[in-house]
Amino acid sequence: MSKAVEQAAQNESGKKSLAIEAFARALRQLPTILCDNAGFDSSELVSKLRSSIYNGLTGSGLDLNTGDIQDMRELGIVESYKLKRAVVSSASEAAEVLLRVDNIIRAKPRTADRGH
Structure with missing residues (x-):
């Protein structure tokens, strides 16, 4: 999957390309984590x-x-394919929610301006 995502990043430009490349790097970490956990x-x-x-x-x-590789x-x-797509989609949505919450927490608090 990371190979396909990397190829998709080459067709984009700007920040969108960087975001797609970061997603490809995250996908490449999955086999590393599996190997480490298996010893x-x-x-x-x-x-x-x-x-x-x-x-x-x-x-x-x-x-x-x-x-070994088999x-x-x-x-x-x-x-x-449907299962893989659902898993990756769910993980992407979860990451997006975390980023949104992080942005909300870092946002400047609103001041109450009620015209008094």
């Missing part, structure tokens, strides 16, 4: 995974049972 060397595995995906093996993923279809691991 594997995340830097090695994630670099192998990225290399595999950028070389056209888009079905590649992390086999956290063995600590074809997820061969392992019988498939995710529906």
Whole structure:
């Protein structure tokens, strides 16, 4: 997903491009977090995974049972597009809400001007 988001960022300009690139970086952190939580060397595995995906093996993923890169279809691991889309959309919406709340908290308080 991060590869597709990075490509979308190249078609944009200005601040919108920076926001899309930041989202791609966040997506790239997911395999690192999974590797770290499973007790594997995340830097090695994630670099192998990225290399595999950028070389056209888009079905590649992390086999956290063995600590290797495998074809997820061969392992019988498939995710529906609708599920992935819903998860990413929910996470994006949650981040947006947090940013809005943060902006509200930092906003200058209104003064009561009632014409008295």
